[in-house]
Amino acid sequence: MKKKVAIIGGGQTAEKVHVPYYLTREEVEIVAVVGRNMERTKNFALRNGIASSYTDADEMFQAEQPDIVSVCTPNRYHYENVIKALEYGCHVMCEKPPAISAVEAKHMYEVANENNLILAYNFHHRFADDVNILRKKVTEGVLGDIYVVKAKALRRSGVPGWGDFINKEAQGGGPLIDLGVHMLDAALYVLGYPKVEKVTAKMFQKIGSKKSHGSFGEWDPKKFEVEDSLFGFIELEGGCLLQLETSFALNIKETSVMNVEFCGDEAGATLFPASIYTDQKGELVTILDRKTADPDRLQKGMAAFVDKCLGKEVMVANGREGHLILQLIEALYQSAEKGESVTI
Ligand SMILES: NC(=O)c1ccc[n+]([C@@H]2O[C@H](COP(=O)([O-])OP(=O)(O)OC[C@H]3O[C@@H](n4cnc5c(N)ncnc54)[C@H](O)[C@@H]3O)[C@@H](O)[C@H]2O)c1
Numbered sequence: 001m002k003k004k005v006a007i008i009g010g011g012q013t014a015e016k017v018h019v020p021y022y023l024t025r026e027e028v029e030i031v032a033v034v035g036r037n038m039e040r041t042k043n044f045a046l047r048n049g050i051a052s053s054y055t056d057a058d059e060m061f062q063a064e065q066p067d068i069v070s071v072c073t074p075n076r077y078h079y080e081n082v083i084k085a086l087e088y089g090c091h092v093m094c095e096k097p098p099a100i101s102a103v104e105a106k107h108m109y110e111v112a113n114e115n116n117l118i119l120a121y122n123f124h125h126r127f128a129d130d131v132n133i134l135r136k137k138v139t140e141g142v143l144g145d146i147y148v149v150k151a152k153a154l155r156r157s158g159v160p161g162w163g164d165f166i167n168k169e170a171q172g173g174g175p176l177i178d179l180g181v182h183m184l185d186a187a188l189y190v191l192g193y194p195k196v197e198k199v200t201a202k203m204f205q206k207i208g209s210k211k212s213h214g215s216f217g218e219w220d221p222k223k224f225e226v227e228d229s230l231f232g233f234i235e236l237e238g239g240c241l242l243q244l245e246t247s248f249a250l251n252i253k254e255t256s257v258m259n260v261e262f263c264g265d266e267a268g269a270t271l272f273p274a275s276i277y278t279d280q281k282g283e284l285v286t287i288l289d290r291k292t293a294d295p296d297r298l299q300k301g302m303a304a305f306v307d308k309c310l311g312k313e314v315m316v317a318n319g320r321e322g323h324l325i326l327q328l329i330e331a332l333y334q335s336a337e338k339g340e341s342v343t344i
Contacts, residue, residue, distance in 0.1 A: 002029040003309065006066035006090075008057060008081045009073035010035040010044035011163060013095055017122075018070040019048045021302035027310055032064045057081060061088040068309055071095060074164040075171045079104040082119065086111045091118040091309045093302070097181045097329065098322035100172030105326035109319030118308050120316035123185040124301035125258070128294040130274035134262070135190045137269070137276060142287065144266025146240055151187045153179035153246040154257040159208050159228065160248070161217015166208060166224045174226030176203070177329055179258070180246030185317065185325055186271060187242060187260045193321060194236045196328050198343050201232035203336040207249035214249060232332045244332075 005022050007014050010033040022030050032052040035041030045053040054060040061084070069085040071078055071094040079099045085092045092112070098105045098121050112119035125131060137143065153175065164170035165178060188194070208224040229247035236242055260271040267278035273290035294300075304314045331342040 002027060003067040004029060004031045004064060005068045005070065006030070006032045006034065006060060006064060007050070007070050007072060008034045008085070009071060009077070009095075010041050010053075011072060014070065014072035015044065015048065017298055017302065018072060018093070019050075021299055022070075022306075024299075025306055028068065028306060031066060032060050034060050057084055061085075061090075066090055068093070068306075074167075075100050075177065076164075076169060079108060082108050083111055086115055086117055086119065089115065089117070091305075093120050093122060093305045094322075095122050096185075097121075097172070097177050098319075098326055100177070102323060102326040102330045105319075105323040109323050112319050118305070118316065119319040119322075120305045120308065121318075121322045122301055123182060123189075123317040123321075124297045125182050125186045125272075126189040126297075126317060127300035127304060128272070128297040130272055130290060130293050131186055131190060131297075133274045133288070133290070134269055134271060134276075137288070138190055138262070139192075142267055142276060143262055143264030143269055146191065146262050146264040148263040149187050149191070149240060149242045150261045150263075151180070151183040151242060151244045152257045152259055153183040153244075154250060154252060154254070155179070155216070155248055156250060156252050156255045157214040158216045158248050158256065159211075159214045159219055159224070161214070161219050165248075166219055166226055168225040171226065173329070173333060174208075174228060174230070175246040175248045176227065176230045176232075176244075176332060179248075180230065180244055181325060181329060183246075183258060183260055184242075184244065184328060185321070187262075188321075188325070189317075190260070190262065190271070191236070191240070193324060194238060194240070196234055196324075196331070196344050197237055198235040198341055199232055199328065199331045199335050200341040201230055201244075201332040201336040203227035203230040203333075207251075211249070215255065227336070230332065230336060232335070234328065234332075
């Protein structure tokens with residue numbers, strides 16, 4: 001029998017990523033969508049061939065009894081919907097970031113564990129072949145002792161013009177919790193998720209509250225409540241320094257940068273596309289040089305989740321990692337707000 005899937009939050013990501021992926025798998029069937037507004041939710045269901053639409057999640061769970069749930073609401077509502085889905089006995093794929101506080105992410109992890117259910121977060125970059133090739137090389141010691149890592153999640157003119165992305169209460173913050181979180185996950189995953197010891201950050205709101213138009217649409221500058229850029233130094237167990245740059249809007253030359261560089265004492269590496277380089281006897285040497293980054297990471301992340309729900313032993317971005325990354329995000333915001341370093 002097919003596993004029944006329900007979508008909570010019928011917006012852009014649900015329609016572009018979750019629904020199209022589930023439709024490729026004959027082992028599952030999307031039975032319902034839950035949204036905030038009935039008319040829009042019904043239209044979503046109609047466009048995507050989904051039989052039932054709801055505005056009340058409890059009503060949906062009781063009527064449909066799904067096995068699998070995708071939570072694709074704005075960040076603030078991830079926690080309540082994930083907990084509800086777990087309490088109704090469902091495996092959950094939750095969009096990133098896991099939640100808006102570390103306490104919430106810890107509780108989500110605990111409830112999933114107590115109920116022996118799968119809780120996965122959509123950190124899809126770590127599913128790129130590039131990331132897994134590099135992770136293997138790092139484990140084999142090809143880079144030596146990695147002591148500096150630079151993670152960049154930058155948009156030059158990319159304040160989102162849709163959804164709740166500039167609303168601090170709904171999202172928990174700006175580019176750090178929305179974009180930076182992706183490259184932090186990719187960096188930490190390659191390093192084996194080492195413990196974070198201390199963070200220092202500075203954030204700015206210089207453009208989003210002044211302009212109203214960008215490459216990602218229009219917004220009301222009076223409602224722009226989040227940072228538009230944030231820069232952080234993260235000290236990891238063992239002495240490695242992870243440097244983070246993230247922005248929705250920043251006057252840089254490139255329109256967008258989503259990448260991580262790893263500097264070891266034997267070699268250096270870049271993640272997208274994966275490349276490894278060093279020097280030998282005075283000559284610059286390329287060890288690995290993939291020409292293009294894996295474009296299928298979104299599908300691979302969804303595939304891993306569905307496979308795991310069907311009993312396969314595969315890697316997903318799990319509840320424990322979701323908690324660790326929220327601790328880090330929270331510490332970066334605290335440091336930027338207080339103007340001092342924060343020890344975890
Ligand atoms: N993995 C990625 O790269 C990626 C990309 C974009 C967005 N996202 C994440 O996906 C989530 C949604 O982003 P989006 O761009 O789809 O936003 P969106 O605004 O297009 O969609 C959100 C949907 O949730 C609905 N909603 C709001 N509150 C709700 C509630 N309490 N219960 C049920 N439905 C509710 C809204 O009506 C809307 O339809 C965010 O957490 C975002 O960070 C992830």
